[in-house]
Amino acid sequence: MKPFEYKRPSSLEEACTMLAAQDGRVKALAGGTDLLVQMKQGGLELDALVSLRDVPGLDALHLEEDGSLIMGSATPLGAIENSPDVRRAFPGIAEAASFVGSMQVRSRATVGGNLCNAAPSADTAPILIACGSTAVITDGQADRTVLLEDFFSGPGQTVLGPGELLRAIVVPPVPETGFAKYCKSFRSAMDCCTVGVAVYSDFVPGSAVVRDLRLALGAVAPTPIRARAAEAMLVGQELDEALTDRASLEAVADALPISDLRASAAYRKVLVEVLSRRALTAARAWAERGAVA
Ligand SMILES: Cc1cc2nc3c(=O)[nH]c(=O)nc-3n(C[C@H](O)[C@H](O)[C@H](O)COP(=O)(O)OP(=O)(O)OC[C@H]3O[C@@H](n4cnc5c(N)ncnc54)[C@H](O)[C@@H]3O)c2cc1C
Numbered sequence: 001m002k003p004f005e006y007k008r009p010s011s012l013e014e015a016c017t018m019l020a021a022q023d024g025r026v027k028a029l030a031g032g033t034d035l036l037v038q039m040k041q042g043g044l045e046l047d048a049l050v051s052l053r054d055v056p057g058l059d060a061l062h063l064e065e066d067g068s069l070i071m072g073s074a075t076p077l078g079a080i081e082n083s084p085d086v087r088r089a090f091p092g093i094a095e096a097a098s099f100v101g102s103m104q105v106r107s108r109a110t111v112g113g114n115l116c117n118a119a120p121s122a123d124t125a126p127i128l129i130a131c132g133s134t135a136v137i138t139d140g141q142a143d144r145t146v147l148l149e150d151f152f153s154g155p156g157q158t159v160l161g162p163g164e165l166l167r168a169i170v171v172p173p174v175p176e177t178g179f180a181k182y183c184k185s186f187r188s189a190m191d192c193c194t195v196g197v198a199v200y201s202d203f204v205p206g207s208a209v210v211r212d213l214r215l216a217l218g219a220v221a222p223t224p225i226r227a228r229a230a231e232a233m234l235v236g237q238e239l240d241e242a243l244t245d246r247a248s249l250e251a252v253a254d255a256l257p258i259s260d261l262r263a264s265a266a267y268r269k270v271l272v273e274v275l276s277r278r279a280l281t282a283a284r285a286w287a288e289r290g291a292v293a
Pocket residue numbers: 027028029030031032033034035036037052073074077099100101102105108109110111112113114115116117121122123124160164165166167190191192193
């Protein structure tokens with residue numbers, strides 16, 4: 001590995017100033033579980049790494065009074081998975097975090113690193129998009145926000161500009177009538193997803209009529225995407241078995257998968273249908289159990 005400078009800023013402003021310098025040959029270092037692998041094995045050459053370890057506030061993890069969830073970008077996935085607050089109020093997010101790598105990986109890997117690495121297969125992206133999350137971006141002076149679904153601009157690319165950091169993720173409260181779940185298909189333990197599907201659905205109280213719904217797909221397009229045609233089919237309708245089947249098939253039309261070492265495009269399309277059905281069936285079962293009464 002080519003020698004590089006290791007910088008340890010102690011404020012957001014200092015970190016962003018360091019990131020803005022050196023003509024793009026500098027990157028933020030969170031858990032390093034993607035970045036160090038890319039530098040050791042992928043030939044990525046950088047002049048400097050800017051550690052986020054000493055920057056205050058980036059490991060925040062708490063519920064606001066209105067029930068929204070704040071996750072600092074450098075919060076380890078293991079902390080999210082094990083947080084009693086997250087498990088109670090956002091079980092789908094805790095479960096998705098638990099699907100990443102191993103316990104050892106999750107003790108280092110951060111939610112911000114998972115999103116900023118911008119792999120189309122990033123496990124936290126579909127569930128956070130389905131939940132309507134917002135990315136809080138800072139240049140060290142001021143924040144700007146973008147919906148997480150607009151954060152990714154291509155494989156390995158985000159809307160972050162030079163000198164900008166992802167500071168936090170804000171997940172709006174899930175109402176009592178709401179349900180969210182992530183379904184992942186992978187070949188073996190500690191594997192990135194072959195396809196990931198997340199659903200967020202809000203039901204009319206006491207029924208399985210869909211008031212609001214987002215279906216997000218991972219690893220089937222250059223970025224994580226929403227299956228908008230399937231969503232349109234579901235909103236305002238009673239989520240019964242026949243509609244679940246039709247919408248799961250429609251989600252396939254929203255996907256643009258490629259063939260790679262994990263799966264062929266054709267197999268990925270089958271997985272989109274299977275996992276969409278699984279996610280929507282779980283939502284329907286939850287509504288039918290009277291969880292929304
Ligand atoms: C054995 C193994 C198994 C894995 N399994 C999975 C899996 O099942 N699912 C999955 O999704 N991933 C998996 N991964 C990938 C990886 O662990 C995750 O993507 C992880 O969440 C990355 O977080 P990190 O903190 O390590 O990021 P880093 O490696 O530190 O950074 C990743 C990228 O994000 C940038 N970055 C980090 N934080 C910020 C920030 N706040 N603002 C701006 N840019 C930032 C970095 O500059 C870098 O470009 C696996 C990795 C390994 C090694």
